[in-house]
Amino acid sequence: MFASREFVSPEGLRLDGRRVNELRRLRVRSGPLTDADGSSYLELGNTRVLVAVYGPREVSSAKAARQTTQSSDRATVCCQFSMATFSGGERRRKIKGDRRTMSHASALEKAFSSTIAIDKIPPRSQIDIFVEVLQSDGGMLVACINATTLALIDAGIEIRDYLCASSSALLNDITVIDPNQNEEQSFGGSPTATVAVLPVTGGVVYLDVDTRLHIDRLEELVNQATTGALTIHTLLEKVVRDRTQSTVSTTSAQQNA
Amino acid sequence: MNKTSATAYTNRLFMLESCKRKVRIDGRSVYEPRALKISFVGSPVVDQVALDAAARDDTSLDPLNDLSVPAAVDCQWQRGHAEARVGQTVVIARVSATIITPTIDRPAEGTFAVNCDIPADMPPTIPASQVQRLVDRAISETRVIDTTQLCIEVGTKVLAIRVDIRVLNDDGSLVDAATCAAIAALLHFRRPAFSVNDAGSVVIHPPTERAPLPLSIHHTPLALSFAFLRGSSDMILDPSSKEEELTLQPPLVKPTNLINMFSMMAHKPLTPAAENPKSDAESVADNDSEGAILTVVVNRQNEVCLVVKPGGAPVAPATVLHASRLALTVVADRLEVIRNAILADRLARKVQARLDCQ
Numbered sequence: 071m072f073a074s075r076e077f078v079s080p081e082g083l084r085l086d087g088r089r090v091n092e093l094r095r096l097r098v099r100s101g102p103l104t105d106a107d108g109s110s111y112l113e114l115g116n117t118r119v120l121v122a123v124y125g126p127r128e129v130s131s132a133k134a135a136r137q138t139t140q141s142s143d144r145a146t147v148c149c150q151f152s153m154a155t156f157s158g159g160e161r162r163r164k165i166k167g168d169r170r171t172m173s174h175a176s177a178l179e180k181a182f183s184s185t186i187a188i189d190k191i192p193p194r195s196q197i198d199i200f201v202e203v204l205q206s207d208g209g210m211l212v213a214c215i216n217a218t219t220l221a222l223i224d225a226g227i228e229i230r231d232y233l234c235a236s237s238s239a240l241l242n243d244i245t246v247i248d249p250n251q252n253e254e255q256s257f258g259g260s261p262t263a264t265v266a267v268l269p270v271t272g273g274v275v276y277l278d279v280d281t282r283l284h285i286d287r288l289e290e291l292v293n294q295a296t297t298g299a300l301t302i303h304t305l306l307e308k309v310v311r312d313r314t315q316s317t318v319s320t321t322s323a324q325q326n327a
Numbered sequence: 328m329n330k331t332s333a334t335a336y337t338n339r340l341f342m343l344e345s346c347k348r349k350v351r352i353d354g355r356s357v358y359e360p361r362a363l364k365i366s367f368v369g370s371p372v373v374d375q376v377a378l379d380a381a382a383r384d385d386t387s388l389d390p391l392n393d394l395s396v397p398a399a400v401d402c403q404w405q406r407g408h409a410e411a412r413v414g415q416t417v418v419i420a421r422v423s424a425t426i427i428t429p430t431i432d433r434p435a436e437g438t439f440a441v442n443c444d445i446p447a448d449m450p451p452t453i454p455a456s457q458v459q460r461l462v463d464r465a466i467s468e469t470r471v472i473d474t475t476q477l478c479i480e481v482g483t484k485v486l487a488i489r490v491d492i493r494v495l496n497d498d499g500s501l502v503d504a505a506t507c508a509a510i511a512a513l514l515h516f517r518r519p520a521f522s523v524n525d526a527g528s529v530v531i532h533p534p535t536e537r538a539p540l541p542l543s544i545h546h547t548p549l550a551l552s553f554a555f556l557r558g559s560s561d562m563i564l565d566p567s568s569k570e571e572e573l574t575l576q577p578p579l580v581k582p583t584n585l586i587n588m589f590s591m592m593a594h595k596p597l598t599p600a601a602e603n604p605k606s607d608a609e610s611v612a613d614n615d616s617e618g619a620i621l622t623v624v625v626n627r628q629n630e631v632c633l634v635v636k637p638g639g640a641p642v643a644p645a646t647v648l649h650a651s652r653l654a655l656t657v658v659a660d661r662l663e664v665i666r667n668a669i670l671a672d673r674l675a676r677k678v679q680a681r682l683d684c685q
Contacts, residue, residue, distance in 0.1 A: 173460055180638025184617060263634075265644075273641020277621075279634035282469060282546070285651055288631050292644050 077241040077253060084246060084253070086115075093236070093248045093298055094209075098217075098309050101224045106200075108225020112217035115250055116207035119214050121221040125197035145191035147183045151175035151214070153203040174211055175201075178218060181266055181276040185219075187228040197227060208251035212237050215266050215276070216302055223310055232306060233275060235266035236298030238291050240283055245290050247298045261287070265295040269303040272296070334572055342573060346556050351563065351570070353414075358653055360551070360565040361414035361500075363661045365511045365668035368419065369405025371679035381678045396680045402534035404676060407516030411508035414567060415498035420508035421491045422516040426531070429478070429485040437477020437485040441467045443492040443505060451497050452571035453620060461635060462492060462505045465550050465624045469632040471513065473543040479521050480529045486518060488542065499552075499567040502622055506550040511665045515672065517541055548626040548633075549661055551654040555640050557618040562646060564653060566620070574618030574639065621647065623654040627662055 078084055088094070094115030103109035106122035126145055129135050133148055151174045155161055178199060186197065199221070201214050215235035222229055239249035240261040246253060254262055261283035266276035274296070279288065334342075342352055349357050407422035429436060443459040445451060451458055477486040490512060492505050517539030521531045554566035556573045563570060619639025624632040631651055636642070 169460070172456070176454075176457065177637055182638075184619075184638050184640065268641050271641060272643065274636065274644055274647065275641045276638055277634055277636040277647060279631060280464075280468075282626070282630045282632050285625070285629050285631050285655065288634075288651060289644075289648050292647065296644055 077256060078244050078246065086250065090244060090246045091294070091297070093301060094250065096216075096302065096305050098220060098306065100220050100309060100313050106221075106225075108221045108223070108227070110217045110220035110224060112213055112220065114209055114213045114216070114248070116205055117209055117213045117250075118204040119210075119217045120202045120204060121214070121217040122200045123197065123218070123221040123225040123227065124200075125225070126191050126195035126227070127198075129194060129196045131196065131198075144193055145186075145188055145195045145197060147179050147186060147188075147197050147199065149175045149178040149182070149199040149201065151178065151201045151203075153206065157203050157206045174214065177211060177276060177278075178214060181215065181233060182218060182222070184275055185229050185231070185233040185268070186222065187230050190228045206251065208249055208254045209237050209264075211235065211264055211278075212248070216306060220306060220309070231268040231270050232303050233266050234269055234299040234303040234306065235264065235276070236295050236302055237262055237264040238294040238298065239263075240287060240291055245287075245294050247294050261291065263288075263291045263295045265292060265299055267296055267299045269300055334569055339573060342569065343556060343558055346561070346563065346570075346573075347559055349561070353567065357561060357563045360657050360661075361567075363504075363507055363664045364412040365507065365665050366410045366412075367405070367511075367515055367668070367672050368408040368410055368421075370672050371404055371675050373675045373678045373682070377682065378674065378678055381681060396676050398538035399535040400680045400683070401676060402539070404679075406539075407512045409508050409511035409515060410495075411504045411511060413498075413500055413504040413507065413565070415496055416500060416504045417495040418501070418504040418508045419493050419495060420505070420512040421493075422512045423489050423491070424516075424518050425487050425489070426479065426484050427487045428483060434482040435478045435485075436474045438487045439467055439472045439474055439477075439489075440487070441490045441492065441509065443494075445494045445497075445501075449494065449497055451494075451501050452499070452568055452575065453501075457637065458501050458505070461502045461550065461622055461633075462509070464635075465502065465506050465548055465633055466490065466509050469548050469624070470545055471510070471548065473545055476543040477518075479531070484529065488516075488518075497568055499569070499571045500565050502550045503552055503565065506548065506624070507661060507665065510547045510549060510662075511668065513542060513544060514547070514665065514669055546626040546628060546630070546632075547662055547665075548624045549658045550622055550624045550633075551657055553621040553623070553650045555619040555621070555642060557640065559618075562621070562642075562650060564657065571620065574620055621650055623651050625651065625654045625658050627659060629655060 078090060082089055097113040099111040101109055102111045103122050106124060108123040110121050112119050131148055151171050153171065155163060178201065199218055201218065203210055212235040215233055219233045236248055238245055238247050239253055241253060241256060249262060259281050261281045263279045265274055267274050345352065410419045441463050443462045445455040445458060472488060477488065479485060490509050492509055494501060519531050519534065519539050520537040521529055524530050552566060553562045553564055554570055554574050555562050617639055619636060619642060621636045623634050626632060634647065634651065
């Protein structure tokens with residue numbers, strides 16, 4: 071049974087061979103979709119997400135129209151979150167519109183409303199974020215937040231700072247960083263923290279700590295997740311810089327030719 | 328519908344300014360919660376004179392001395408129907424138990440569900456769906472109730488416990504009041520007793536026959552909200568709805584003449600405010616930064632059950648830890664209020680039962 075399994079070996083290795091403070095392999099592609107204004111594809115271990123960003127554009131959805139009437143001076147961020155039917159362990163037909171996906175969508179909306187430099191975006195316009203989870207293996211929201219940041223940068227939408235996320239879990243009194251699904255669901259749901267930070271100031275934009283843990287362990291859990299988010303920031307920044315570098319060199323090569 | 332337009336521009340500036348000076352409009356200090364009041368609907372109301380007289384007559388009326396009221400008498404009054412008041416926020420919670428057939432994958436477990444009803448004509452400052460989700464996560468997903476104790480007969484009959492929460496008035500910190508009402512109602516509730524008879528079948532006893540039993544409760548988590556007002560780096564505890572409004576992004580209507588008026592009221596020279604577009608008062612309002620709301624759910628065992636900050640202004644991780652530690656003391660006080668309310672209710676039942684007998 072899972073309940074009795076050792077999640078961290080005496081040598082300090084986890085079941086998938088990682089150390090406690092080791093992230094899963096992060097693979098990113100910026101701009102895989104040509105038709106979207108901005109897009110990204112991100113793999114965090116076996117969690118795979120695809121994000122497309124459109125906008126700022128004229129308000130089209132009913133939800134954005136409602137928000138626009140409420141605050142006429144601002145642009146609105148709309149997020150649609152969906153999971154592919156084949157994304158989980160079991161095939162599920164109706165995965166859209168349930169409580170969990172709705173809460174993920176609203177979490178992304180709220181977190182990015184305060185990350186996008188909304189005062190620089192034309193008022194009464196709409197930015198759409200479409201998130202598709204292709205495969206889920208824990209840290210779904212983490213992958214979505216990181217991928218969305220990248221897609222927004224790809225779309226050229228001004229943001230205050232990168233919004234980088236990571237998570238941590240407490241397994242048998244050991245804090246592990248970036249847990250996979252197996253670790254997240256161990257012991258009937260071990261304490262996990264999901265944190266999204268703005269790396270330059272270190273400010274926490276999104277925070278979600280779930281399931282009972284002693285208050286003395288909270289600091290360590292949040293700190294580990296923040297450290298993970300900062301590591302992800304360096305990785306993402308490198309991707310963005312490399313991509314910009316290559317774009318610049320190809321354009322200048324074309325101009326010279 | 329739109330609550331951001333409810334408070335006048337100058338009032339909002341005033342509240343932001345006073346909050347910077349660590350004073351809140353209702354006179355509280357920044358970390359001071361509003362008092363919690365718990366009452367039980369459908370319980371006997373005994374006036375103080377009768378209570379005092381009864382207590383003088385009989386020392387056995389100590390409220391800690393349980394179950395001296397016969398179940399047959401006790402069952403004439405309701406149980407598990409609590410009302411919580413936090414300032415002007417009023418929430419009621421009602422617990423009910425029904426017998427259902429369990430699901431195949433959990434044949435020996437009862438169910439526990441929380442339903443939070445917020446009237447559509449009273450939209451809270453934070454979206455109603457978010458409030459409902461938070462209450463559900465705080466009460467049912469932290470496993471407050473031991474559902475394995477709710478099994479009557481494996482595979483055929485289990486108890487389904489349900490808490491219906493209804494918001495009667497919203498003056499901020501809805502989640503806090505809702506969890507207080509729900510926990511008070513759950514602690515107060517009694518489920519029917521059941522046993523296996525000689526023939527081997529399960530008998531559910533009516534309350535007149537055998538005393539109903541309390542639910543087996545693992546822990547009692549309560550939520551506490553913190554607000555970070557925009558333009559201010561300090562947090563305030565237990566925000567009222569006016570204060571919650573100030574965490575939202577402001578409409579960009581800039582009544583410049585009002586700003587001048589405000590600076591006059593603040594004894595500032597009029598000319599800089601009129602000429603300089605970035606006067607003090609305006610820079611507060613102009614600041615496009617928004618605030619944030621942080622909800623912390625803790626229990627008496629010093630455990631953090633939930634910390635949720637859905638977005639908004641970035642805050643330092645240390646602030647979150649500080650908030651959690653503050654929440655521990657406030658929640659301990661509020662649990663004490665709930666406990667005292669239950670003890671007072673027990674005493675009232677004993678006294679009323681005695682008065683009825685006379």
